[in-house]
Amino acid sequence: MGTVVRHLLVVEDSERLALVLEEVLGPHAERVTRVTTLAAARQVLREQPPDAVLLDVSLPDGTSDTLLEDLQAVEPLPHVIAISGNATAEQAFRLASGGVRAFVPKPLDLARLEAVWRETLARPPDLIHTLRASAGQVPLHEIEGTVRETLVDEALAKSGGSVRGAAKLLRISRQLLQHILNARK
Secondary structure (H helix, E strand, O other), X not given: OOOOEEEEEEXXXXXXXXXHHHHHHHHHXXXXXXXXXXXXXXXXXXXXXOOEEEEEOEEOOEXXXXXXXXXXXXXXXXXXXXXXXXXXXXXXXXXXXXXXXXXXXXXXXXXXXXXXXXXXXXXXXXXXXHHHHHOOOOOHHHHHHHHHHHHHHXXXXXXXXXXXXXXXXXXXXHHHHHXXXXXXX
């Protein structure tokens, strides 16, 4: 994924700061949705799943670590960057363990935010916490199958349905990908 996403969700209770964030990151998103509460964020996650989320830690209806399970359910997994002026070390740890890819302290340095945005979107998501949580809960062959299916589906989506393009993204031969697709039938 480049530094431009289709849909960015900004979850920030300060309307003024949300507007600044939209102005700074808007050029990196085809569409930006701003919300001020966890409840509104959950609704957006269900109805219009974002590719990236800029997430304030403290919101009027709670802390954003309670949103982590909802974020994990979004497919494909969005890139999540948390921002806060007063997050505790425990909250920051829970956020990182729950899939938040970067943390930017307030007051925000907008140049730093843009750099973190580029760095975050350039890296694939860290699946380690999800895999660790699955240990003992899901048989290994199911996890392997889910990972394979998800990677194939994502590569096909990113390549516009092109098997050749998807194979290139996955760094496998077109023949192997075709074999995987045929086995689904």
